[in-house]
């Protein structure tokens with residue numbers, strides 16, 4: 001089964017990564033953009049964590065962020081021709097339709113939608129209901145559903161077939177996330193179901209370091225080749 005036609009970014013683009021400026025990456029936006037060019041990427045989305053996630057992360061690790069999101073409106077890529085867009089990795093917050101999709105109270109035109117156990121576990125009993133309500137309410141601005149095959153903690157309860165049906169209904173790509181695959185945080189059976197049944201797929205690094213940016217996406221491609229998907 002060849003799935004090349006449903007992978008949106010098989011060319012040199014990566015739509016999930018984090019910066020030091022706004023969340024938990026080791027390098028700054030400027031360093032990421034320079035390195036993206038060096039490794040042949042032509043478009044990247046820097047998708048830092050939402051305020052909801054950062055509230056939890058900063059309190060857990062006693063860190064703080066000092067870059068003002070507002071200053072991004074003055075930012076341009078002065079290094080090279082990599083097209084850079086800034087989205088938010090938004091968080092499902094409860095079983096209704098509430099998501100955290102702001103960074104420093106500022107909205108982004110587009111988001112990647114994620115469910116992180118650490119952020120919302122107290123409010124979410126059924127992750128399937130939470131996904132359904134969040135996607136139905138926010139589908140117009142969702143660019144990607146991140147790490148849907150996560151096997152960490154109770155996220156293994158996600159009904160992947162339901163999630164794929166929902167994503168297909170709204171033409172939202174589902175992600176093959178190398179960060180999760182590499183760190184044994186992926187349910188491989190679900191991943192094969194996703195690859196076969198999702199209509200649109202992104203392959204993203206979810207990189208938190210320059211090493212991740214260089215290696216992770218490349219390794220998804222290797223995984224797909226080894227399994228005869230491309």
Ligand SMILES: [Zn+2]
Pocket residue numbers: 089114116146147
């Ligand atoms: Zn995530």
Ligand SMILES: [Zn+2]
Pocket residue numbers: 016017018089206
């Ligand atoms: Zn991420």
